[in-house]
Amino acid sequence: MRREHGAVVPVLLDGGIPAWLVIGYRELHQVTGDPALFSRDSDLWNQWPNIPDDWPLRPMIGHKQPSILYTVGERHRERAAMLGNALNGVDPSELRGHAERFADELIDGISLKDGADLIAEYAMLLPVRVLARLFGFADDEGPDLVTAMNDLVDGRERAIAGQQHLFAAMTRLVAGRKAAPADDVASRMLADTSGFTEDEIVQDLMVMITAGHQPTADWIGNSLRLMLTDERFAASLFGGRNSIAEAMNEVLWEDTPTRKVAGRWVTRDTQLGGHRIRAGDMVVLGLQGANSDPQVRTDGSALTGGNAAHFSFGHGEHRCPFPAQEIAEVIARTGIEVVLDRLPDIDLAVPAESLTRRPSPWLRGLTELPVTFTPTPALGGAFA
Incomplete structure (x- = not known):
């Protein structure tokens, strides 16, 4: 996807519902750092008229839910x-x-x-x-x-x-x-x-x-898997x-439990990663994609010294x-x-x-x- 589309990828969710997946580190930093443009308010989504009541992702994305996720x-x-x-x-x-x-x-x-x-x-x-x-x-x-x-x-x-x-x-x-x-x-x-x-x-x-x-x-399971399969x-x-903390940190970079998060909703037309994003479009946060972005992983140093600059916690x-x-x-x-x-x-x-x-x-x-x-x-x- 990165080779074909770059840091932002047009994707289809269940039922052919369109969205944008952000897999670039810098682009994800831009999206998550600008809540005025990339809002957490799911009511902005321009696809709600096309979403059936039994859509499998409805519980995850939510609509008019009174929780902190959508405030x-x-x-x-x-x-x-x-x-x-x-x-x-x-x-x-x-x-x-x-x-x-x-x-x-x-x-x-x-x-x-x-x-x-x-x-x-x-x-x-x-x-x-x-x-x-x-x-x-x-x-x-x-x-x-x-x-x-x-x-x-x-x-x-x-x-x-x-x-x-x-x-x-x-x-x-x-x-x-x-x-x-x-x-x-x-x-x-x-x-x-x-x-x-x-x-x-x-x-x-x-x-x-x-x-x-x-x-x-x-996080527990992925870390134990790494420790049981990697001689390091x-x-x-x-x-x-000491190696327990190192394994846990490596998992957050390479095998993060939360790989993607839906999502953010664009408040006005904008450009992101060379793509024209329309008001009301959904942006899916590709946390693992951003962690793996070769633009910031050129020498493997992200895994050393307890580097916590990953996106695993958003x-x-x-x-x-x-x-x-x-x-x-x-x-x-x-x-x-x-x-x-x-x-x-x-x-x-x-x-x-x-x-x-x-x-x-x-x-x-x-x-x-x-x-x-x-x-x-x-x-x-x-x-x-």
Whole structure:
């Protein structure tokens, strides 16, 4: 696509709906840095008259949704500050403690065996348990939230059921914390004085847990895959820790969980990457394309020294809030450390080339990561 079209590519979404995919680093920086021209207001889209009610991407793109994803201007800045303050109130030591506890519980569930699928039995279960605890849910509500979140990744019928369960759970949580505040994210959001309604807070909690769970699960899975298949990271499998951060950073550049984001909507006719873009056109953010742009990857230095100039968390006023990035990193790194500490002789159970990805252009993650290891006792007791 880059050879044929350059940094901006005309594409068709499901059902033949036209859009523009930005895969140039500088062009993506321009789009995400200019919210007045490239707005997050999906109501501007000139294709809404052509979008059927059952269009498969409708839940992703949204129309007249009262969440932070589609709020613009000063109200968005107030909303982002509210979310940032609520997340910034998370105690780092408590966060790591929750992540370690849930990770150890999950490893306890597989350690007596001689193998497991680290996607279905670990990575897809960990982030939502930690996030649910931070938001204010009781631990016994976590398993049902895990099921609902993972249903969102599956087929349409299960996705709808998962979304309904998540909405009902968040509504109960907000109502409960309204009556009895506690030291959690939901309570801190409700305590904000900017005048957000309970429904808006419910919507934003849903956005945060959805956006936080799947990409973090894929960050864990993609990083473990890299460490198990690339000899550069072999030392980490025997107690080294520095290489874990290096592997995680490389994944954000080369194998980022969130590959594309839809989107931005052009407020007036403009030029972008040599193309004429019309008012109301949708621009899809090609995060992995921009990370791989040869214009900024001429010597491979992006992968060294913890360079975080990638687009994996977005850019501009609609990027992932910094406290949310830090929470995701702690969950992912702790999850990887616990695997390597508890299963020190872990190895792939299949050839590396046989590992497959979910068939999605938006999120990049493994369908499974089968591994073998020597059975070890659970932390609380001996072998069964």
